[in-house]
Amino acid sequence: MSKDKMKYQLKIPSITDNLELIRxxxxxxxxxVGFNPDDVSKIELAVDEACANVIKHAYSKNQLQPIDLVIExxxxxxxxxxxxxxxxxxxxxxxxxxxxxxxxxxxxxxxGIYLMKALMDEVExxxxxxxxxxxxxxxxxxxxxxxxxxKEK
Amino acid sequence: MESFEVTKKHDGNVxxxxxxxxxxxxxxxxxxxxxxSLIDQGQFxxxxxxxxxxxxxxxxxxxxxxxxxxxxxxQGDIKLTNxxxxxxxxxxxxxxxxxxxxxxxxxxxITKFNS
Numbered sequence: 001m002s003k004d005k006m007k008y009q010l011k012i013p014s015i016t017d018n019l020e021l022i023r024x025x026x027x028x029x030x031x032x033v034g035f036n037p038d039d040v041s042k043i044e045l046a047v048d049e050a051c052a053n054v055i056k057h058a059y060s061k062n063q064l065q066p067i068d069l070v071i072e073x074x075x076x077x078x079x080x081x082x083x084x085x086x087x088x089x090x091x092x093x094x095x096x097x098x099x100x101x102x103x104x105x106x107x108x109x110x111x112g113i114y115l116m117k118a119l120m121d122e123v124e125x126x127x128x129x130x131x132x133x134x135x136x137x138x139x140x141x142x143x144x145x146x147x148x149x150x151k152e153k
Numbered sequence: 154m155e156s157f158e159v160t161k162k163h164d165g166n167v168x169x170x171x172x173x174x175x176x177x178x179x180x181x182x183x184x185x186x187x188x189x190s191l192i193d194q195g196q197f198x199x200x201x202x203x204x205x206x207x208x209x210x211x212x213x214x215x216x217x218x219x220x221x222x223x224x225x226x227x228q229g230d231i232k233l234t235n236x237x238x239x240x241x242x243x244x245x246x247x248x249x250x251x252x253x254x255x256x257x258x259x260x261x262x263i264t265k266f267n268s
Contacts, residue, residue, distance in 0.1 A: 016179035020156055023177075023208075041239055048210050052178040111211040111247055118246050 006033075008071040013064040014055045014084070022051050022069065026080065033073050034141065042119040043078065043139050049112035050082040050135045058086025058133060077121075077140045088129030156180060159187040167198045167266045169259060173205035176213035184216045188231075192220065197229020200262045204235040209243055217253065230254065232262040 008029065012018050027044040035043065051067055059065045068083040117123050122138040157180035158173040168191055176184060191199060201217075217231060224231055232254040236244065244255060256262045 016177070019177050019179050019210075020175060045208075045210060045243065048177060052210065052212060056178065111214065115211055115243070115246060 006073045008069075010069040010071075012051075012067045012069060014059045014067050015063050016052070016055055018067075019048055019051060019055075022067075023048055025069075026071070029071055029073070030078060030139075033078060035078070035139070039139060043080070043137075046116045046119040046123075046137050047080055047082065049116050050080075050137065053112050053135075054082060054084040054086065054133075058084040058088070060087070062086075076142070077138050079136060079138045082135045082137075083132050085132050088127045088131075088133050157183055159184055161187070161191075164200075164263050165267065167200055167263050168196045169200045169202055169263070171202045171205065175208040176206060177208065177210045178212035181212040181216050184213065185219070188216065188220050192223065197224050197227040198266050199224065199229065199231045200259055200266070201231060201233050202235050202259045203233060203237070203240055204259075206236075206240055209240050211243075211247070214244065214247060214249065217249075221253070230266070232256060232265065234259045234262045 010025065012022060023044045026047045027040050030040045030043045031037075047069075051069075054067050065084070065086065068081075070079075070081040070083070072079045072081075113123075116135070116137060120137040121140050121143075122136075124136045125134070126136075127133040156175040160171045160173070162169050162171070170184075170187055170191075172184065174180070188199070191197075217233075221231055233244070234256045235258055236255065241255070244250065244253075249255070254262065254265070256265070
């Protein structure tokens with residue numbers, strides 16, 4: 001793989017019908033840059049969850065608003081930034097999702113953010129209500145232990 | 154794009170739903186409709202066979218959460234079977250094995266209903 005940073009930018013209309021297309025693009029890029037099938041499926045699902053949240057919550061199913069996807073790849077990681085210009089969200093007030101609590105109460109929805117955090121190495125939220133909301137997700141090619149081993153070599 | 158399909162069959166007093174393809178926020182309403190129509194007919198003993206399911210997101214899992222309480226209140230259950238490891242991982246990450254009967258195969262689930 002090239003040591004240069006690669007950047008892909010996409011603007012996709014906010015309809016659930018496009019989730020399949022988004023997954024195809026993300027998984028194709030992740031596979032092409034060398035992630036194993038297991039990591040490809042994790043990245044694909046995390047981005048699906050982020051975009052589904054934008055469609056359902058940020059734009060309240062108001063169709064055909066833009067979802068901006070920026071994919072950046074460097075020698076050690078793949079980063080995906082999902083940006084919307086919807087109603088925004090105060091992430092500082094976001095309750096920590098307790099999965100046991102969700103299951104006990106059989107609450108529908110709200111599990112997407114928990115999944116994103118479980119599937120990716122880093123997840124960061126930034127919201128400027130009325131302007132834009134961003135979710136940045138990162139997956140490293142090598143995990144921590146593997147990085148140490150790679151350095152020793 | 155038609156990427157999800159639900160088919161139904163009866164085995165005694167148990168209904169088996171076979172789900173096929175991609176279950177996400179776009180296709181989840183199709184499964185919701187399928188389960189709702191079973192409930193409307195008073196069918197509360199349901200097996201969902203995942204053999205042909207390729208992909209699931211939290212929207213798909215949410216469908217099961219939306220119906221399970223009502224179904225159990227009517228002395229029924231939803232038993233989930235034949236998941237491939239990729240699908241099972243999503244259920245496992247969200248702690249579903251604590252709440253749902255997730256079984257190796259369809260027949261095993263039907264037998265458990267009848268035991």
